[in-house]
Amino acid sequence: MTEQxxxxxxxxxxxxxxxxxxxxxxxxxxxxxxxxxEYFSALSNEANLRGADTAWLVFGIDDKTRLVVGTDxxxxxxxxxxxxxxxxxxxxxxxxxRDIHVFDHPDGRVLFFGIPPAPQGxxxxxxxxxxxxxxxSLVSLxxxxxDTIRSQGLGSDWSAVPVPDATFDDLDPExxxxxxxxxxxxxxxxxxxAEVMGWPVEVFTDRARLTRGGQLNRAALLLLGRxxxxxxxxxxxxxxxxxxxxxxxxxxxxxxxFLLTTTWLYRRIRNTPLRLVQPGTLMxxxxxxxxxxxxxxxIHNAVAHQDASRxxxxxxxxxxxxxxxxxxxxxxxGQPGEYAAGQRSPIRYRNQTLAQAMAEFxxxxxxxxxxxxxxxxxxxxxxxxxxxxxxxxxxVKVTIxxxxxxxxxxxxxxxxxxxxxxxxxxxxxxQKGLPIPDDMVKRLRRAKLVEGRRPHMRxxxxxxxxxxxxxxxxxxxxxxxLHYLRLIVDxxxxxxxxxxxxxxxxxRGKLADSLDPDEKTRKIANLLTKLRRDGHIRNTGTRTxxxxxxxxxxx
Numbered sequence: 001m002t003e004q005x006x007x008x009x010x011x012x013x014x015x016x017x018x019x020x021x022x023x024x025x026x027x028x029x030x031x032x033x034x035x036x037x038e039y040f041s042a043l044s045n046e047a048n049l050r051g052a053d054t055a056w057l058v059f060g061i062d063d064k065t066r067l068v069v070g071t072d073x074x075x076x077x078x079x080x081x082x083x084x085x086x087x088x089x090x091x092x093x094x095x096x097x098r099d100i101h102v103f104d105h106p107d108g109r110v111l112f113f114g115i116p117p118a119p120q121g122x123x124x125x126x127x128x129x130x131x132x133x134x135x136x137s138l139v140s141l142x143x144x145x146x147d148t149i150r151s152q153g154l155g156s157d158w159s160a161v162p163v164p165d166a167t168f169d170d171l172d173p174e175x176x177x178x179x180x181x182x183x184x185x186x187x188x189x190x191x192x193x194a195e196v197m198g199w200p201v202e203v204f205t206d207r208a209r210l211t212r213g214g215q216l217n218r219a220a221l222l223l224l225g226r227x228x229x230x231x232x233x234x235x236x237x238x239x240x241x242x243x244x245x246x247x248x249x250x251x252x253x254x255x256x257x258f259l260l261t262t263t264w265l266y267r268r269i270r271n272t273p274l275r276l277v278q279p280g281t282l283m284x285x286x287x288x289x290x291x292x293x294x295x296x297x298x299i300h301n302a303v304a305h306q307d308a309s310r311x312x313x314x315x316x317x318x319x320x321x322x323x324x325x326x327x328x329x330x331x332x333x334g335q336p337g338e339y340a341a342g343q344r345s346p347i348r349y350r351n352q353t354l355a356q357a358m359a360e361f362x363x364x365x366x367x368x369x370x371x372x373x374x375x376x377x378x379x380x381x382x383x384x385x386x387x388x389x390x391x392x393x394x395x396v397k398v399t400i401x402x403x404x405x406x407x408x409x410x411x412x413x414x415x416x417x418x419x420x421x422x423x424x425x426x427x428x429x430x431q432k433g434l435p436i437p438d439d440m441v442k443r444l445r446r447a448k449l450v451e452g453r454r455p456h457m458r459x460x461x462x463x464x465x466x467x468x469x470x471x472x473x474x475x476x477x478x479x480x481x482l483h484y485l486r487l488i489v490d491x492x493x494x495x496x497x498x499x500x501x502x503x504x505x506x507x508r509g510k511l512a513d514s515l516d517p518d519e520k521t522r523k524i525a526n527l528l529t530k531l532r533r534d535g536h537i538r539n540t541g542t543r544t545x546x547x548x549x550x551x552x553x554x555x
Contacts, residue, residue, distance in 0.1 A: 006103040010110060013056055014066045020046040020133040024061035027073045027111075031059070033086055034127070040087055040115055042131035042138055044095070044124040047117035048149055054098060055117070060110040063136075070108015092125040093356050094367055096345075120152045121160055121352045122209075128190060150212065158308040159222070159354035162215040163232050168201050170221065170229040175257035179224055180204060182361040208360050209353055219354040222303070223361070225256040239313040240299070242268050246320045253313075259361060262299050266292060269318055274403070276382055279411040287381045289402040290323060294377050297370045298386070298398045300363045302327035304355045310394065321403035331396050336388035339371035341422060376421060382413040385428040406431035408459040412449065423449070430457055456512065484510070484527055489536060489550070497540065497549045503528065 001009070013022055023039055025031060036057070043055035060071035074080050080100050087096040099114035118124045123146060130141035177197075183204070184196035196204070205211040210220035221229045222238060230238040240258070242265050244250040252268060254261040275284045302314045307329025317324040329350060338344035345368040349355040358364045365373075375385050384405045389397035404410045409431040413424065426440045430450055441457070444450040451460045484507060491506055492498055498506075504524060511520050528548065531537045541547030 001101055003103070006101055006110075006112065007105075009056075009112065010058075010068075010103065010105070013058060014061070017066065018063060018136040020135070021050060021052045021055040023057050023136075024063040024066065025057070025059050026062055026069055027059040027071045028069070029072050031073055033083065036083070036113075037087060037090055037126040038129075038131050038138060040091065040097075040113075041124045041126040041129070042133050042141075043115045044118045045130065045141055045145065045149065046133050047115065048120070048123075048152075049145060052117060055115040057113040057115060058110065059113070060105070060108055068105045068107040068110060070105070071111055072109070073111060075109075088367060090127050092128070093119070093122060093359060094365075095124060096367075118149060119348050119352050121150060121157050122356055123149045157352045158236075159219040159351040160212075160217055162212060162217050163221060164215070166216040166221060166225075166229065166232055168205075168216070170216070170226055170232070171201070171205075171224045172226045172257045172260070175224045175259045176201065176204075179208065179259055179361050183208060186360060186362060208357055210357055217353060218308075219351070219357050222256055222354065223259045223357055227255045227257075230255045235311050236308050237311060237313045240265055240303075240316065241313050242316045242318065244270075244318045258303055259363070262296060262303070262363075265299065265316060266295050269295065269316075269323065274383075276404070276410060276414065279415055285382070285414065287383075290400060291377050291381060294374045294386070294400060295323065295325075297364070297374050298323075298325045298400060300358060301370065302396070302398070304358055304364055305329055305332050305350050305396070307350060307394065321401070323400040323402065325398045325400070327396055328394060329396065330394055331388070331390055334368075336371060336390075337425075339368045340375045340385070340425060342369070342372045344368055375425070379413060379421060379424050382410045384409070384431065385425060387432075406459060412459055423447075427459060431459055456515065481527065481530075485531060485536075488527060488531060488548075492537060492548060492550045497547050499541070499548075500528075500546050503548065 013024075016022060018024055021043055023043060039057050043057060047053075047055040059073050060068060062069050074083060084096045084100070088094045095116060097113050098116045099112070101112040101114070103110040103112065123130050123141060130146060132139055132141040132145055180197050180199075181193070184191060184193040187196075199207075202211065202214060205216065205220060206214075210217060210224070218233060218236075221233055225232075238255055240254040240261060242252050242254070252265075254265050269290060271289050273286045274289055275286050277284055299314065299316060302325050306312065306314060306327045310328040312328030315324075315326040317326070332350045333346045333348055334344045355364065364370055378385055378401075383403075384401040386401070387399040389399070409427055412427065413419070419427075423444065426436045426444060427449060429436050430444070433455070435454070436444075441450070441454070449460050450457050452458050487506060487510070488498075488503060491503070495502075504521075507524050507527075508520055511523060515523060528537070528546075532539070535551055537548050538551045539546045540549050
């Protein structure tokens, strides 16, 4: 926010006074993080109940007089970011401040902590306890408010709806054991593993948000249900399908429990090792064709975000050089590029209950870091970045590459382990022939990482120094214009004259492979025009049927 916007916000908050969604604190030097977390939980829950877009915790204000007194709380930016991380670690589900704004008011420094509302259907807890506000006071979240928030998801969250005919006998014992172990690992600072493993099943499923009033919900059957429990979810197919495409054809369907069967599906994929030659050497680097965490992240995201109203299954297609993971339902809350660059965290999910349960079992990350991790891991494996196809409004397709697209790009990643992810994302688009912003083009050119002109820009020659890639790179890149001009002059000097067809035959096979036939025709015409205008050649034929010769030397 600008200084004027922060002043206007401060004036508005002070005029309204402390209430359920606004809290003032003097916090002259320090303030306990645990207490901040309690206020975070309370203000977030109250913002949900009151339909507020943001709740505010404001430091540097006397809560009695509402006057600015200033605060020295965490003046360093890295300590403010550290507070965000601490909030993330101890809230359930994991969320943090939407914004932290520093305002240098004439009467002292003011800190605005913007707190997002609790997601629909899911209250926010701090260290396992739910908080709320009673006017200006901090109190425990009462059962009436707790039920109000939890009931929000029943109408819009398909996964939160109870399944009347489901019993605890419909849960798969192996999946239940693995879920307990994952839950105990996540909350190891709070519970002993033996304690979690000893909880009655109804206690465990309630803590994992898979029951309400003792009744299993749809998320419970998807993640932990026996295979035959899928019938209780009809008409939703509750199915993952793996298909093999290419010279060989095969397929297999997987039902609940998805906590186990997503891994079983991954093991069906042919994950042969890739051997990449290090530039300038004969040494090889061996990486698996597909990284397990990348593949499972894509599958788990598809499960968490599928639109159940469309009654579709999650499809995993295995091609010789790539995997394509498809789910029904458009991309929810933001754009893939924002998450790939680590610039966004989701504030809502299509299936809140399912997503939260999956987070409890370590299947997904609710802060949006999963997509970022996919890209970072693929970068460390020197392979192309995942692609998101959103061309169909109610479907998301994620492509995970299992082969090299451009050896120059792969060589660059092997040579330059210091490149930031933002540059690698841009270079990945360059190798795929996709546009990048003008400012990024300038940045990559200054770093000598790309060459050529758009739309035929390529990763620069410095990465193509391995013997196995040089010839292919030069053919694709082509030569500079001076090289082609000399070829034309040498040809005419050798044979005396040449028709346009002769010149076309001379150059077409030598021009860059990245040019299409029409572009090659225009390129040759431009070369001939340049030689004519510079006085090096002349046309002794007609305009429609030119015959080119060297121009007479000046007397």
